[in-house]
Amino acid sequence: MDDESGFDKFVAEQADALLRYGYVLTGNPHDAADLVQEALLRVRGAWSKVRRKDNPNSYARITMARLHISIWRRRRREHLTADPPDRAGHEVFPFEQQQGLWEELASLPRRQRAVLVLRYYEQLTDAEIAKVLGISLGTVRSQASRGLDKLRSSLSSSPATHGSPR
Amino acid sequence: MNDLGKELSRLLADAAERAPRAPAGLSATVKARHRRRRARSAALLAAVAVAVVIGGAGTVVKTVRTSAVPQPAANATDKPTGMAKPPTDVIPPPIEKVWPQAVHKIPATLPDGRDYYPELLLDDRTLLVTTGIKGGKRRFLWTYDLHSGKPTRIAEIPPTKGSVSFADDIAAGGGNIVWWAYKEAGENRIAQIWTVPVRGGTPRPVSDVPMTNATKQLGQITDLTVVGKEVIFAYEKGGVYRVPLSGGRLQPVKGAERQHILRWPWVGTHRAMDDFLRLFNAETGERRDAVAAADEEVRCGVIRCTGMKVRYEKVPCAVESCADKMKKERVVLRSFVRDRDGSGERPLPAATDLYGPTDLALERFFKQILRGPRGESVMALYDVETGRTVDLGLRVDARGFMSLPQSGRDALMTYRIGDQMHVLDLSTIE
Structure with missing residues (x-):
């Protein structure tokens, strides 16, 4: 599907940059991964509109910023299945x-x-x-x-x- | 830009370079979750799990191998109670052998062939389900008699015209089922709470719920609860409200203006590092603070907390450019589970971190992926109360998929194996 491949391409191109942004927003890799995944979910949900009218990248970034300040949290009965967070050795600088x-x-x-x-x-x-x-x-x-x-x-x-x- | 501003710019740019890389298959994971969220399909969860089981096979295996053993205590005074020593790579007995009373198996499809999503246990023998997206646009509520396996259709969920989302956060109490939906497709300004009696009937709207006020977005409805003749919920951004089931105006719950509902009447706040540490009983005013030290990151339920003790250590920098410098390292000394008052602490098998320490069903049961003797992944359930672990019977299938058991904070846990839905009532386990 066009929709699907367009989204794939967007994720392939932008995911690392979004993770960098998520990381400086949240301050830790686990929350960054969660935030990016949640924002991408919302981008996916609005993809046909976002692709036509907006810049998906700025849509994703705005979504991330807003989600982050909204005490967003996982919905009931859903599980994130990203790689397990690395709990030890979380030094940054x-x-x-x-x-x-x-x-x-x-x-x-x-x-x-x-x-x-x-x-x-x-x-x-x-x-x-x-x-x-x-x-x-x-x-x-x-x-x-x-x-x-x-x-x-x-x-x-x-x-x-x-x-x-x- | 002032000096601090410059320093911040540099710091953030440097920090960004230390961000995690996007995992392989991220797009597929997101798309699968999107489909599942839209369809609320338990079946589709399997597709999500691929990201872990196939895409991240190395990671999962490595994690399980290195972390299924309880972590060593930090020092002699941090001795675990010793009662709950979880297994390593020994495959535990099947759940049917250990807790047969908790296991029900029913057909994974409805009589009309449609798939469904288990929602909640209405009582000790009745499971409420909603129809899945496959097989038609109309959505229905059904109940399953867990003893006889007999399904009964009780109502059709009125669709929001043009909207892909539908009945969210289904809750029940006092013989009534409630849920919420967007009032208009594509507009997240007004939500609507709906209800229908458990015995069946035509759903009716209870109340409109604004999702914004004059100055801000309030977020979606969460923590929907039915108490007697009232519906109580929290906004995603905090703030607990009540409205009579018969309809009427929303009333803020006093003292809970910025709170979320943990389990009514217990409300509190949750943040990144401390979840529901301070609880407030919205009916009696009782406060219940959990014990947590400054060097602990703790998440709590009504009776129990899980957490990690961490220490920041100065260690020599290993990177060439800073070889003569020291850096700070955050070390997790141990993870634990204990009562809110700090008593009864015992170590937590670190493999449960796979789903995060918040994924505690009934404040008691953790999912774990163990590694079998032939290197196969085995989905197990660990009981922090008895220290027992059981095999849920889930394995990676021929395509490399393994579904994940679905659970919330309540007693219901479900997963599909072949054409059977396994429905666990965790409250029956003593």
Whole structure:
């Protein structure tokens, strides 16, 4: 089927990039895989419309961002069958300073984190972020500044993150 | 951009490079799940399982081999109680031998030849099912008498014109069945809760449920529950509401404005690392907090929690470019199951991680894939209460498929073998 092969091609081309995006949004590989799979499911469900009218890639990314801030969760009686998550050795950064920032990022509320990821990873403007997350421009700005404040204050209060480790 | 902004940009770009790679067969997995979600077809689940059984054969086998053994305790004070030592690669006895009272086998197709999806146990001998997508567009509710194997058609589910989704989250209580559906195809603005008596009849709408308010999306309806003459549900984004079965206005449940329903009247929140740690009884106001240490990631039911103890260790960086540096590593010391008050802790077979630690049927039973003597995968069920494991009888078939047992938080677990549906009532296991 055309529909099917078009979707296959989309997944083949974009899945890795979506996983990268999912990973910076969620902060862990397991949730990233879940989020990507759920978003792709929704893309698949809307495929004929998405393919005609929208850019499937941006549709998937918007879906991921929105799902992530919506405390999305698996529906009852469904099981994810992706590869089992690697539970051990979940280090991300070789350097303490980066690792520290990464962990502080993990402690932010989802919406604050999403705003920062859209701003600093997706490089979107605040107006674009507002559109993606379906929130007001004012909220984007307040969430971003609150998130940055928290990161700044937790970083400055943590001696381990000063200077390069030797 | 300020300094922190620059640092964040660099950090996120670096982190992205450490993201997992897309597994082979992702598209097929998604398409299969899509079909299944649309059709809610238990049968189609087999196609999803291929991703694990064929696509990821190496991974599954490796995981099972290395993790079916309980993990060592972190130190001497972390001794397990020793009562629940799960098996390694020994194939356990079949469930029919160990818990015969829990197993019912009924035909996997309805008298009209259509397939069906088991939904819930209405009582100890009645299974509610909905017709599958194969064999016609009209959808029906049927009940199966588990003792006689006799099916009875009780109602037709009114379709939402043009919509591919239908009756979601079927629940029952007090002689009534309820579900929800979108009111208009392609519009997820308004949902509608429906009901029909268990004894049969014509379904009628109970109430419209807005899926957005003035400022935001509220998400879909989840955790649908019937209590007496009321329907209670939570929004996907949190917030518990009630509405009389006879119809009327939605009323927020006091104190549960941001909560989800674990098992009525217990409500709470769930986040990535702590699921239902704090519970609130929406009827009596009682609070019940679970015991969890700062270095534990815990997910809870009403009586029991599962979780992992983790430690961050500094280890030398192995990559050449940072060979003289230290890095942090998250080490899972052990995974466990215990009561909410922290008592009765015992180790969890790590192989259950295949489905994630939340997949605990009746707060008690975990699915496990074991590896048989000839390297074959064997679907087993592990009981954390007695420490027993049984063989569910599911094997990989000639095409390389293995279906996964379907279960939720309740006592029902179902799976199809050949032309028989195996229906387990886990509440009968002592």
